[in-house]
Amino acid sequence: MDLSIFLILVQDGVVNGAIYALLALSLVLVFAVTRVILVAQGEFVAFGGLTYAALATGQTPGAIWLLGGLGLAAFAGGLWQERRRMRGGALLRHALFTLALPAAIIAATLVLAPRRAGIVVEVLLAVAIVTPMAPYLYRIAFQPLGNASVLTLLITAVALHLALTGLGLVFFGPEGFRAPPFSDAMILAGPLMIPGQAIWILGLTLALMLGLYAFFEKTLTGKALRATAVNRLGARLVGIPTAQAGVLAFGLAGFIGALSGVLIVPLTTVYYDGGFMIGLRGFTAAIIGGLGSYPGAVLAALLVGVAESFSSFWASAFKEVIVFTAIIPVLLWRSLRHGNGEDEE
Amino acid sequence: MTRPGLAKLWPLACIALAGLVPWIPGMPAFWVTLLNYTGIAAIVAIGLVVLTGIGGMTSFGQATLLGLGAYTTAIMSKYYDLSPWLGLPAGLLVTAAGATLIGAVTVRLSGHYLALGTIAWSVGLYYTFANLDLVGRNDGISGIPPLEVAGYRLLDARMSFTVIWLGVLLAALATMNLLDSRAGRAIRALKGGAVAAASFGVDTARTRLLAFVYSAVLAGFAGWLYVHMQRSVNPTPFGFYQSIQYLLMAVIGGAAHIPGALLGAALVTLVNDRLQDILPKLFGARGNYESIVFGMLLIAVLQWAPDGLWPLIARFRPRRRAIQADAPRLAAQTMPERGSTLLEVVRLRRNFGGLVAVNDIDFTLKAGEILGLIGPNGAGKSTTFNLITGVDTPSGGIVRFRGGDLTGRPARHVAAQGIARTFQHVKLVPTMSVIENVAIGAHLRGHASPLAGLLRLDRAEDARLYAEAARQLARVGLADAADRPATSLALGQQRIVEIARALCLDPVLLLLDEPAAGLRHNEKAELSTLLRRLRDEGVTILLVEHDMEFVMGLVDRLVVMDFGTKLADGPPDAVRADPRVIEAYLGSVE
């Protein structure tokens, strides 16, 4: 292997790793706030990518009907769960969030999609269509589970993943889609040819991370989310409704997932069920990072990306074997550092 | 030998009766086939009950373990023309060996690291199967012979049914036996009571490995059945998705219950099959709504029954356990000579980051005395306990017991020296009855292996252990509560159960962490009497307590701690009068 191949592989790994990092961040966030391991995170990536791909080719994405359906389901679910308590203002807010919001997004899409409103609008639209699905799903599937065990929440997330994959096939079909890149620019740096899209991915990933950092460090809402993660009871005691924190965390997960999808669909083909493997990489990174540390997750994600790109060069048939076997010693090391075997308390 | 009650045997009877199902006239043939798939899945799910539901280790790799068993017998019977019956022991052996190897690394992982660990090796093995010429790569091996009995090939689904459900019966029976044995109590203590179990001599790492290998062997067994029914094998049934299916079955059925595994396997298999028929009638043949509807059903069921369905059908009620009071007593320790030095703690130290929780503590304990350890919260009393009993490792200093060095030894080693303890935050296993919890205390006094438990060869010994547990429960005055769920008792009583459990160890030294907390006056008096009697029998006692009245009337000597340091040491009256103690601990609120 010469230096140029080495550099290209690193570049490839870092670009993929950046996406894994975004997903890892949102998995860490969702787990910390709600104790849910969001197996279905990858679906938001796939839906985001496919929705953007449809918009970028002037089609009206089927995902808007999925959005509408989920909004309706969340409306009904919320009404049922809080049938004894929801009144006046709360009911109105609930209806605005679950009915009016999707209706507005659907209307905007129907108007804008055929008009080819430009990349920025299309990106925003794709993200807007997919993002609210996550909080709706939280309301439908997880909020009623309250204090269930992590295992039950995990299996619920698996069930959600199954249902969403099925819905993905219905709404997007079995074939893959690709979108034109945000820019066709190609930057030459020595042996490296860095496509404009890769710059976009790295740039937006970095921007998003900084944005998240600012959100968590500087705003009271962000701090409230962190507080919920650190101490749920403490958060409830200062008046943070943990269900709302869950909705917010899922909203961020949906947003990050959708954005990741939009970012990668110009680089690779996205399939209705393709998000799962991407999500699994994010999950891997999140856990190696300790399922609690944001910088740890990012670092682990980059590591996973690079490991993948190198093993696909060395022995592509055994890529997964290599990547996943390499994880085990890391896990062992982390596990021993975190004290052994005691999962209680 | 104790006879298991009818209450326990009825699920087995049901399975046995089920053996007749395929022979019911008019029974649709495909239903038998479905039940065959159910049976195979149920065996895997039973393994997951032990591993995940009871042992608390989530595995995403069960299907891959099935693959180990399946491929072994496939290779032997297809390529070497060996009888499928030889494939059974070979498959089990290979699975057990593989699982021991994988498990040796994996079960050391904790929590989510473990779950990801199982994903990692399962993905790794999957792609290894898919790229290995020996096992036919992605296309796999087909044309594998079916099972034969006396030259008769078991091709008919009803024949397979008999074999498969005999297998389910065996798996369920063996698992029930295992869980009811000495090793099984250790497995059941893993979730929620691992520290306590370790403090009574359970080797938790080995117990975790045992649960892992046991569940793997069941999966390997299922793999053997699968191959000779399916008669072909390729990597697709051993992937991540299938592993999730098995986990899902266990959780839906009720992950902590063997009948739950059967229920979950049956439900998932049946619902998936029925959906294929029902949905096209509802939505037309063009869509694929099965996974959508299945996922939604699953979510609905979990909201309705977060702990799975079986607990809704049968509420957890520990069965009444018949005690053989005449069982021969277990061998007892010889107590050290009264007044000899029993425990020496020298400059014991524990740092947590920058915080010094225990700061160079010294004290000694003489055989046959009661020593009280007092001080405000955070003074380091419980940490000191944990350092002595091996639950925590000291940063410095020495712990010597009967002349031997105990510093930094693991909890089970400390227990083996005859040191038993109770916990400030009660650590009883909620899913076990009071007497089963107490019997864990006698773990080191029994020797039956897991295999003996599985085959029920341990009954004589187990009867002795339970007789001992019953005796100790009676001693602390809780004989009536023996068969109640442990956590149904009031907190104060649970502390007393912990004392009974500690006594089951036949301890030389008893460490009690706030034993009187939550007790009423008369109960405290009874506890005092019990502890004095124990002292008179030669047991040495070290106790942490807040209740000064209780302590003052009981102990021979007091050690006062504050901010991790020893403030005073001496007879109660002298300590009470010590101005430093009054200033820092007893205080005087105006």
Next chain:
Amino acid sequence: MSLLEITDLAVAYGGIPAIEGVSLSVAAGQIVTVIGPNGAGKSTLLNAIMGILPASGTIAFDGAALGTSDVSERVQAGMSLVPEKRELFASMSVEDNLRLGFYRFRGQGRAAMEAALAEIYDLFPRLKERRAQDAGTLSGGERQMLAMGRALMAKPRLLMLDEPSLGLAPRIVRDIFHTITALRRTGVAILLIEQNARAALQVADHAFVLETGRVTLTGDSATLAADPRIVEMYLGQARSAG
């Protein structure tokens, strides 16, 4: 009219009653204490009032029944609880902990928050010194101050304190009780749970004795402090039970 009116409250854990038939009331601006032995159900009582535990019976705050309302709604209504375990945000700074106490008023803008913060720093100057430190690194006494400060940021009309002196050095315990007395002047009503019955009876106007889940004695503090049964059962021990 009382600020908090509890009638026939009962809480059970898995079918086993922890408290039963408890009725008590707290008037605005009053300090009321509930004393009793460990395990009598005192913490359960506060958790039920705050909505952390489901309970039967009625809890009325400011004349309105609370029903099944969520903890956050009770905070919104003006109730705050400082739990026995403090429940601080250990990996966040002291100041962030306090700011989060202001969550109820998050719409009121930065100036209002800074003003509230200044008041708390006045009450607990120690917290100001430690403002940038992580809450997890504080000593026991400082944690209790922070927990109280965080609760006070929400400007509650009823402050519930669960064993504020538990496991603290006597000097700190004195400070805490001084603070409680000082708070009386701000008009906040306090429901105080204490094992340190002597100190509690000294600061409280009114007291209830809770034993094995039931109220066994009630009366104004001075009377109870002189009651021989109380003296024998609680005050005799209070000196040493610190």
Next chain:
Amino acid sequence: MSRTSAILAAAVVFGLAAPAFADTIRVGVTISTTGPAASLGVPQRNSIALLPKEIAGQQVTYTVLDDGADSTRAVANMRKLIEEEKADIIIGTSTTPASLAMINVAAETKVPMISLSASASIIQPMDATKRWVFKVPQNDNLMADAIAGHMAASGVKTVGFIGFNDAYGDGWAKEFTRAAAEKNITIVANERFARADTSVTGQVLKLVAAKPDAVLIAGSGTPAALPQKTLHERAYAGKYYQTHGVANNDFLRVGGKDVEGTILPAGPILVSAQLPDSNPIKAKALEYVKAYEAANGAGSVATFGAHAYDAAILLTAAVPGALAKGKPGSAEFRAALRDSMEAQKNVVMTHGIANMTAEDHNGFDSRARVMVTIEGGAWKLLP
């Protein structure tokens, strides 16, 4: 309703009775309409709707089940179709491993099956088990020979291979290695990628470094475009070959200008309009394309769906002969159907013309494949 009784009620609802039977030919279909092979299974399922409802005066019913490309489910489906739906013949499934798992059941229950998957190993070498199995897609070795032949004729001496890390890619690696050796073509790189991979940069670097005259990409559907696009990015200038697995319009859409000039073997149906009128396949193929697009929209046709159509053509041809020996629903009928299918000669299908023999249950010859290239975003028949 209590939870317990609700559970019981659910059990009753699910315990529905088996369907009643009439005197008709029952066709059981199991295909992969979900999962990794959905891009094959979905057009196949859509094609089932176009199949004849009556053959030789007999009613024909179709029951379609999805197996998600999982061999356990495929076998379970097959048993369900045979035991519950009393199927006389099974069509399916879309993938090779699952088809291989099904052949035991066919032999054991003596129900003939027509596989819709690629590998010749499903029907070769012929034995007592595979007697019951037929296969309508072209054998992968036929296609591999075509590619190797085209390469040799174009002066290609070295080839880089990159295929799916699954049965499809594996089968191609095996068949192409054999075909290439026969033409003295050297395979200088052999790489794998997964269908869901987001990047194949590592593999492509390896391919480019080996400097082959041509690259063969063995993947199905849109995922096969990724290596080609990446090769383009890395400025690989040699020839590009794909397999017939990519023969649908989605591949053209995703591949865009990067797949221009790609050469692949395909069933004649892919370029049916360009076939000479003298070719008997043309009419059949156009008939299918027209019917399919009428039902599913213009441009929606994929060659994979036509395999299901071809299975019905084979069935239609064989039924009259079988009816003479037994009534539908009887073991005699099923055995006769098998015999009759094996005896079929010159059956014109959308993908080729089949001549079945006892040894060859596919029966296609070189007329079943054409060489195609991509020009101006459309498939173009090569002479």
